[in-house]
Amino acid sequence: MADIPPDSDSPAALGDFGQFGGRYVAETLMPAVEQLAREWPLAWADEAFRADYSRILSEYVGRPSPLTPAPRLAAAIGGGQIWLKREDLNHTGAHKINNCVGQVLLARRLGKTRIIAETGAGQHGVATATVCAYFGLPCVVYMGAEDVARQALNVFRMRLLGAEVRPVQAGSATLKDAINEALRDWVANVADTHYVIGSVMGPDPYPSMVRDLQRVIGDEARAQCLDRIGSLPDAVVACVGGGSNAIGIFAAFIDDPGVQLIGVEAAGEGLDGRHAATMSRGEVGVYHGMRSLVLQDDDGQLQEAHSISAGLDYPGIGPEHAYLRERGRARYLAIDDEQALAALSLLSRTEGIIPALETAHALAALESLVAELGPKAKILVNLSGRGDKDMHTVMGRLDAESLALVERARAHSSQTKLGEGTR
Amino acid sequence: MSAVQPGRIAAAFERCRGQGRAALVGYLTGFDPDHERGLASLIAACEAGVDVLELGVPFSDPTADGPEIQSAMVRALAAGATLEGVLALASAVRSRFAELPIVLFSYANPLLRACSRDAAGARGFCQRLRDLGVDALLVVDLPPEQASILRAPARAANLDWIGLCAPTSPPARLDKIVEAASGFVYAVSLTGVTGSALDANSHSLRSQLEDLRGRTQLPIAVGFGVREPSQVRALAPQVDGVVVGSALVKAGRSGPDPLASLVADLRAATSKG
Numbered sequence: 001m002a003d004i005p006p007d008s009d010s011p012a013a014l015g016d017f018g019q020f021g022g023r024y025v026a027e028t029l030m031p032a033v034e035q036l037a038r039e040w041p042l043a044w045a046d047e048a049f050r051a052d053y054s055r056i057l058s059e060y061v062g063r064p065s066p067l068t069p070a071p072r073l074a075a076a077i078g079g080g081q082i083w084l085k086r087e088d089l090n091h092t093g094a095h096k097i098n099n100c101v102g103q104v105l106l107a108r109r110l111g112k113t114r115i116i117a118e119t120g121a122g123q124h125g126v127a128t129a130t131v132c133a134y135f136g137l138p139c140v141v142y143m144g145a146e147d148v149a150r151q152a153l154n155v156f157r158m159r160l161l162g163a164e165v166r167p168v169q170a171g172s173a174t175l176k177d178a179i180n181e182a183l184r185d186w187v188a189n190v191a192d193t194h195y196v197i198g199s200v201m202g203p204d205p206y207p208s209m210v211r212d213l214q215r216v217i218g219d220e221a222r223a224q225c226l227d228r229i230g231s232l233p234d235a236v237v238a239c240v241g242g243g244s245n246a247i248g249i250f251a252a253f254i255d256d257p258g259v260q261l262i263g264v265e266a267a268g269e270g271l272d273g274r275h276a277a278t279m280s281r282g283e284v285g286v287y288h289g290m291r292s293l294v295l296q297d298d299d300g301q302l303q304e305a306h307s308i309s310a311g312l313d314y315p316g317i318g319p320e321h322a323y324l325r326e327r328g329r330a331r332y333l334a335i336d337d338e339q340a341l342a343a344l345s346l347l348s349r350t351e352g353i354i355p356a357l358e359t360a361h362a363l364a365a366l367e368s369l370v371a372e373l374g375p376k377a378k379i380l381v382n383l384s385g386r387g388d389k390d391m392h393t394v395m396g397r398l399d400a401e402s403l404a405l406v407e408r409a410r411a412h413s414s415q416t417k418l419g420e421g422t423r
Numbered sequence: 424m425s426a427v428q429p430g431r432i433a434a435a436f437e438r439c440r441g442q443g444r445a446a447l448v449g450y451l452t453g454f455d456p457d458h459e460r461g462l463a464s465l466i467a468a469c470e471a472g473v474d475v476l477e478l479g480v481p482f483s484d485p486t487a488d489g490p491e492i493q494s495a496m497v498r499a500l501a502a503g504a505t506l507e508g509v510l511a512l513a514s515a516v517r518s519r520f521a522e523l524p525i526v527l528f529s530y531a532n533p534l535l536r537a538c539s540r541d542a543a544g545a546r547g548f549c550q551r552l553r554d555l556g557v558d559a560l561l562v563v564d565l566p567p568e569q570a571s572i573l574r575a576p577a578r579a580a581n582l583d584w585i586g587l588c589a590p591t592s593p594p595a596r597l598d599k600i601v602e603a604a605s606g607f608v609y610a611v612s613l614t615g616v617t618g619s620a621l622d623a624n625s626h627s628l629r630s631q632l633e634d635l636r637g638r639t640q641l642p643i644a645v646g647f648g649v650r651e652p653s654q655v656r657a658l659a660p661q662v663d664g665v666v667v668g669s670a671l672v673k674a675g676r677s678g679p680d681p682l683a684s685l686v687a688d689l690r691a692a693t694s695k696g
C-alpha cells in the first residue's frame with residue numbers, strides 16, 4: 001500500500017517530527033493554535049515563567065521525585081539493576097501534573113479564564129482539576145462514560161476539587177471520545193478557554209509543549225543516575241498511551257546514543273484481539289489534529305482501542321514517538337492486560353509500591369529486557385503513577401480470576417525465589 | 424480521462440443570482456440511516472429545491488459536528504457506510520440531476536486513506552471523484568497550511584476546493600483561505616460546532632460577511648446553525664448561498680416527505696428581494 005504522500009507545503013515549523021505532527025484542526029481553532037505556537041516558546045524562554053513553574057513543581061508537586069532502586073523486583077525477574085523514577089510520589093499520584101502546572105500558567109499568561117481537559121484514567125483530569133483549584137480557575141473535564149464507570153474514585157476526586165466532570169457517551173465512550181468532546185467545547189469557547197491536552201498529542205505545538213513540560217522527569221533522572229549509579233543507564237523504559245511520560249523521560253537521553261529508549265504500549269487482550277497497540281498495528285493517518293500512527297480500518301475510520309488501563313486506551317500516539325521509531329532512536333514493545341496485572345502484583349509484593357495499571361505495562365516488559373540485555377544491565381523505569389485509582393479494576397479481575405491469578409503469583413514467587421532479593 | 428464538465432458550481436450560483444436569490448446549499452450525511460433510505464433522502468431534497476448538494480462522508484470522530492450530525496454518522500457507520508458506498512450515492516444522484524453541483528464534505532482521514540489505497544495515489548483518487556460526478560471537496564480539518572496534500576491533486580482533477588472561513592479567522596488568514604479556494608467560500612457563521620444556535624441578525628455576523636465580501640470574487644455561502652426559513656430570509660440578501668445541515672438531517676429522520684417540505688420552505692426564503 002502506498003503511504004499517504006507527505007504534505008510538501010507544510011513548513012517544518014508545523015511540528016518538527018519529519019512526516020509526523022502538523023496542525024490538522026478546523027479553521028475556527030487555527031488562530032488559537034497559532035497563538036499557542038507563537039506564545040509557548042516565548043513563555044518557556046521567559047525566566048519569570050520558568051521560575052514560577054519550577055517553584056510550583058517544588059513547593060506544591062513535591063519535585064524532585066526520588067529515584068528508588070528495586071533489588072527485590074530485580075531478583076524476581078532474573079537480575080538487572082532496576083531503578084524506578086518515582087512520578088507516583090508527585091502530588092495527585094502521577095506525572096500528569098507536571099504538564100498541567102505549565103499549561104495553566106500559560107493559560108493565565110494568555111488571559112484565558114476557563115480551563116477544559118480530557119481524561120482517560122482520570123489522572124490528567126485530577127491533575128488539571130487540582131491545578132485549577134490551586135489557581136482558582138473554573139475547570140471542565142470530559143471523560144468517556146466507560147471510564148467514568150471504571151475510575152469512579154478519580155471522578156469523585158475531580159468533583160471534590162471543584163471541577164465539573166462531563167461524561168461522554170459517544171463512540172466507544174473512552175479517551176478518544178472525551179478528546180472529541182473537549183475539542184467541540186474548545187471550538188465553541190475558544191475566546192476565553194484554554195484546552196489542557198494531557199499528552200504529547202494533538203495539533204502543534206501541543207506535542208512539543210507537553211514534551212518540554214514533562215522533560216523535567218528525564219532531566220532529574222539523568223542527573224540522579226549519574227549521581228547514584230555513576231553512569232547513564234543502559235535502557236530507559238516507559239509505558240506509552242499518548243506518550244507523555246515516555247517522551248518526558250526519553251527527552252533527556254535522546255542525545256546519549258548508548259542509552260536504549262523503549263516504549264511499552266498496551267496489547268489489551270492480545271494483538272490479534274482488542275488492543276491499543278498503535279505502534280505495532282497502527283498506520284499513518286490524520287487524527288485529533290496531528291498526522292501520526294493510528295489504529296484505523298481500511299476505510300480510514302478509527303478503531304476502538306482496548307486496554308485494561310484507561311490511560312493507555314487510545315487508538316493514536318504522539319507524533320514524536322512515530323518519528324523516534326522511524327529514525328530508529330526508540331523501539332516499542334506491547335504488553336497485554338494479563339501481563340500488566342501480574343506485573344502490578346509483582347511490584348506490590350517485592351517493593352511495596354502499587355503502580356498504576358498503565359505503569360505496570362512498562363514493568364511487565366522488564367523480564368524480557370533483562371533476559372536480552374543481561375543480568376548486569378542498568379535499567380531506568382519511569383514509574384509514571386500510583387495504582388490507588390485502579391484498585392476497583394484490579395479487584396474486579398481478581399474476583400473473576402482470583403484463583404488463577406493468586407496461583408500464578410505463588411508459582412511465580414517460588415520459581416523466582418521471591419524471598420531472596422534483599423535491599 | 425473523462426470529458427470534464429467544468430463549472431457546475433459557478434453555473435448554479437449564476438443561475439440563482441439571475442433569479443434574484445441566494446443558492447440553497449443542503450447538507451446530508453451519506454448513508455443516513457442506510458444506503459436505500461439515504462438515497463431517498465438525497466433525491467427528495469434535491470427534487471424539492473436544493474441548489475448545491477453537500478454530501479457528508481461519515482466519520483468515526485466528527486470533532487467539528489454537533490449532536491445531530493454526529494448521530495447521523497453513527498447511524499450511517501452502523502449501517503455499513505464506507506467511502507465507496509457514499510461515492511456510489513454521489514454517482515446515483517449525478518445520474519438523476521445532471522446540473523446539480525455535488526460537494527463532497529469529509530474529514531481528512533477517510534480521503535487520505537483512499538488516496539493511499541488508490542494505485543494512482545491522490546491524483547488517481549481525485550480524478551475518480553471527478554469521473555463519478557463530484558464537483559468539489561470540503562475538508563473540515565485541512566486548513567490552508569495543511570491542504571496541499573489534497574488540494575493540489577483535487578485542483579489538477581478540476582475539482583473545486585471549498586475554503587472555510589471562521590469568525591475567529593484574522594484578516595491574514597482570511598486572505599490565505601480565499602486565495603486557496605475555488606468554487607465558493609464557506610463562511611462559518613458562529614464560533615462552535617454544526618447545529619449550534621445562530622442569531623442570523625447579529626451585527627458581528629453582518630460585518631464578518633461584509634468583510635469577506637471585500638476579499639473575494641468567489642460566491643460566499645454562509646452556514647452553521649441555520650435551521651429556519653426566517654434565518655435564510657435574513658441572510659439571503661448578504662450572501663450568494665445559505666447552507667443548511669443539521670436541520671435537514673433532523674427532518675430526514677422523519678422521512679423524505681418532511682425533508683422535502685422543509686427544503687421547499689427554505690428554498691422559498693432564499694429570495695434577496
Ligand SMILES: Cc1ncc(COP(=O)(O)O)c(C=O)c1O
Nearest residue numbers: 123199241242243244245311385
Ligand atoms: C499513571 C499513568 N501513566 C501513563 C499514562 C499514559 O499517558 P502518557 O502516555 O501520556 O504518559 C497515564 C494516563 O492517564 C497515567 O495515568
